[in-house]
Structures are given as C-alpha cells and as structure tokens.
Amino acid sequence: MRIDKDLVAASATPLVLGILADGESYGYAILKRVNELSGGRMSWTDGMLYPLLHRLERLCYVDASWRVAPSGRRRKHYAITPAGVAALAERRRQWAVVSGTLERVWAEAGALTWAMPLTGPAR
C-alpha cells in the first residue's frame, strides 16, 4: 500500500524525532528503522530525509556531529535535544487529537470495518 505523500511529509518530523528519542542515530539507520516500524509500507525517498534532518538541526530539535564509522567513513550522527523532546511531545498531542477525531468520525459513520485493514498485521 502506498501512503499519500502529504501524509508521509506530515508524519516525518514526529517519526524522526521519535526514533531519535530512542537514542542517537544517523540517516541510514533512521530510514531502516522507519522501514522496520512500518513493515516496509512507509516508503520515503531516501534523499529527502537529509533536508528534513538539517531542518530539525536548524530548529535546534536535534544536534549533529560528524564521527568516524567503524567502516572508516565519516558519518553524521544526530541526537535529539531537550527542545526536540518538547517538540515531539507537542507533536504527539497534535497527532492524538487528529487521529482521535478521525477515529470518531469513522466510528460514527460505521465505517470502522472498512478502516480495519489500516491496522492489520505487518508483512
């Protein structure tokens, strides 16, 4: 299933911040984690992650540092900042309201059964 790209874009920030809240990480690992969490159903254009990370860096939600990876290559690591934690909490509240509202609309319309495949088991 393809997720609409606006939806992907809207969820990208909380998703990345959420993953970084689990511990610092770098671009490739973040994408792998997204892939794993979504069962491969949230497809991002890999290149798009980096402008997003840079934006979060500019907003001071994450901190970046260059390290040398075991492979000998230089790699940019990102870690969440307290401001990022706060932003994540705020995003979670917003998503809760949105998804709660959607759920109620669908429940009232009696269309919950139709929406069920959304939360089906991952591949």
Place this chain on the structure above:
Amino acid sequence: MGGGRCVDVGDAADGTGTVTAVAGSPDAELEARIGQWRGYMQRHRAISPRDTDELEDHLRDQVAELEGAGLSGDEAFLVAVKPMGGLDEVSREFAREHSERLWKQLVVGRGTPDTSTARSRRELSVVLGLAGASALAIKVPALLGLDLSTDGGFYARNLSLFLLPFLAGYFAWKRQIGLPRSLRLLVPPFLLAAVVANGYPFAGAGSTEVLTAIHLPIMLWFAVGLAYVGEEWRSHHRRMDFVRFTGEWVVYYTLLALGGGVLVGLTTAGFDAIGLDEFWLVQEWVVPCGAMGAVVVAAWLVEAKQSVVENIAPVLTRVFTPLTVTMLLAFLVATLATDSVVEVDRNLLILVDLILVLVLGLLLYAVSARDPQASPDGFDRLQLLLVISALLLDALMLTAMLGRIAEFGVSPNKLAALGLNIVLLVNLAWAAGLSVGFLRHRRPPAISSAGRPPTCPSTPDGPPSSSSPSHPTSSSPDRSRGSIRVAIPPRLVIAPAGTARLRSIDISGWRLPDGRRP
C-alpha cells in the same frame, strides 16, 4: 568506466575521505559509479560537499547491505541509487532548507526553459541598449560645448550620473519592479544628486569638489542597490547579495578594463605602424565610451555568469587575506618605528583609509562567500588577525588625524577622512567582536546569511555541571570533544514498548478525547 584503472572517488570529488580501489578489482567499477554519482550531486549548488558526503555514506551503507544479500557491486549500486530520489527533486528539497546557498537562484528556476531563454535573449538586447545609451550619454555634454579636458570638474562631479542611472535601470528591468514604482524609487536619489552636483557653488578644483566627485558615486551606488534588491530591501539576504554583487562587479569590471586596455594598446600600435594617427578617436570615443558601457556589461556578466566568479572570488580572498595581513603588520611596524606619528602626511591618512576599506571589503567578501555551516578554521583566525591589525593601524591613524585637526583646524578633507575613519573603526571593531564570538562557538559567522538563531538554547557552552545526566530529561552537552551526547532514558517520551511497532498510523495506544480507547 572500465575496471582497469585506479579510481579515487574522495579526491576526485572534494578532497575529503579517500577511497581507493585496487585496479582491476570488482570494487573499482562501483567506486567509479559512486564517483560519477557524486559528480552529478555536486553540480547542484543547493547540495554542499558535506551533504554529498552524508548522502554518499547512506548510499554506501545501502550498497553494502545489498551486496551482503548477494548482489554484485554494480547491481547493488543500481538498486540503491534509485530510492535516493531524483537529483532535481532532492536538490530542490535541499534548496528549500538551505536557501542561503541559492542566492544565485539557479536551482529553483523561474518559469519554463522556453520563456527563460526568450527572456535571456531579450536581456542581452536590453543590456546592450543600456550600455550603448550610457556610452553615448557621456558624449552629450560635449555637444553642449563642455570639453573633457577643460571642464574636468563638471565631468568628475557628474560621472556617476552618466553611469549609474543606466545600471539602476537595468536592475529595475531585471527585477521587474514596474515602471511607476521604479520611477518613484529611483528618480528622487538621482535627481537630488544631480541638483547637488550642479547647483552647489563649487570653488574651482577646491577640495569640496573633489570630495563630491569621490563620494557621490558611493551614495548613488546605494541607489543602484535599491534597484538591485528590488522590493526586498528589508531582507538581509538581499542586502548581502548586493554586497557580493559589488565585489564581483569590481572583479568583472577590472577584467574587462584589462582586456580593453590591451586591445586599445594593440590597436593604437597597429594604426601607428601604418602611419595613421587615430589617437584622438581612441581618446575621445573608444576609451570613455568603452569604460562607460562596460559598467552595465559587467553587471550583466555578474548576473548571468555568477558561477565563474563564485569560484574566483573566494580564491582571491584566500590569496589576499594573508598578504594583506603581512602588509598591514609591516606598515604598522614601520609607522611605529618612525617616531613622529603626529606629523604623518595627510595623503598617508587618506591612503590608510583606502587600505581599511580594502580590509573591510576582503572581510565582507570572505564572510559572504563562506559556508555558514562550516565550523571555524585557521582561515577564520587569520581573518581575526587581519581585523585586529587593521584596528591597530586605524587607532594609530585616528590619533594622528586628531593631532592634525588640533594643530591646523578643520578642513573638508580632514573632516571627510575623519568621518570615514570613524565609520571604518566602528565596522571593524564590530567585525572583530563577531569574529571572536564565532571562534569561541558562541555565534554563527559574523554576517551569515543562514538565518540561524544565534545559538540553540538547548546546547549551551556553559558548565556541563548545569545539567547532570542523572536528571530525567536533561542533556549533558560537551562541545569540547566536538560532539554532543544527549542522555534520554529510553521510552521516556515515546510510546510504551508494546506500541512501538508502527503500522501506518498506529493509534492503538492512544486515547480519544473522552478517554475511551479508539
């Protein structure tokens, strides 16, 4: 791209991280492909070399994983490169985030290619028309009986009025300001300048006339700047662009002047050789008209061919900053060694003013061409040394200037030199302060166009003890090792472990507003 030679991707790209594949190994082909891909990436100016490093690391991780799954290097590359996204698309996304890299506005083009080529063709005719008009304008006073050799004062005072309105007109056209608005914006300053330059009763070849001739073009250059920034004069990005433009325009104009000089010299020599005296033609028409027309043409070249100078100007800054530091220090020592500081010649004072203008220009250019995200390096320290030595020299000269004024009283020349000196002093002192702050990690580059907030509130340079790792949500920043680790207890802010598996939009752990489970 056969596997028969050694491919050195890192060096080919930007000199960071050398990855050398042994000739003939299967890796060589992969390295060649990655090198090619890097090349494509770097052609997009919104993506800096460091970003490319980051993307390349990603690509290599992906390739390594696919190779681990049994694909050949070549196949793995093909599979891995696709999800990286189309270059244009990714570049646009980078451009959106790093708009400061885009002052050339070349990546996010306006309009379709068709209309832009039509416009650029029209632009050439506009440029040539304006250059021609400007070249002829300088000859108009001659029709009224004002000769260049006898009425030098008139020409000196009005020179900028024959040039800069055309330049301002070019930018008004280029930025599509619109005729009524451009008239309202540009006519008052030029009209005022014309009235002052010709209405004021100047004493023949007096110092006030000289000062007017020197300063009027500078004032009117700002009027050109008004047209250059279009309607966005409040935006510091645009104002910084104008500073860059000024530097590049000087470079281009100098190049044109050099070329023109050589050409004129050769032509004159040629005509001389065949016994024709055409010196009057060169003196009366070719040189003045050429010099006038070149002003608009240089501006057009800066606008059209920015990428060329963009490579030259930072190099020039890098070359001349150390040389200027040496010169300043030598000059400083020499001035101190001669004991009679107060009796320095007035011309020396004016010369020092000019040197300081050069220093400020070098500094401005270096800062404006700098990557706002790069951390401070040796060159930034050298720049600080440049500013400090300039400040010392300025302090010395200011003392001398005050001595002269106390001794001989005020004259227009001294007042102008003093005023300029104070302006330079304030600018250089401020620049030194910003430079020190930047070198100590407190602030971004002095006049960065990045628009970053001064510092992230969450990553202070303060004592690490102010936030201990044991505190649940606090961080322990430590910039001294060049990295920051933020200690956050796992699962403190994200969903409970059981709900971490995200399914499209997983709402199983969330509550509805009324407290029910969805």
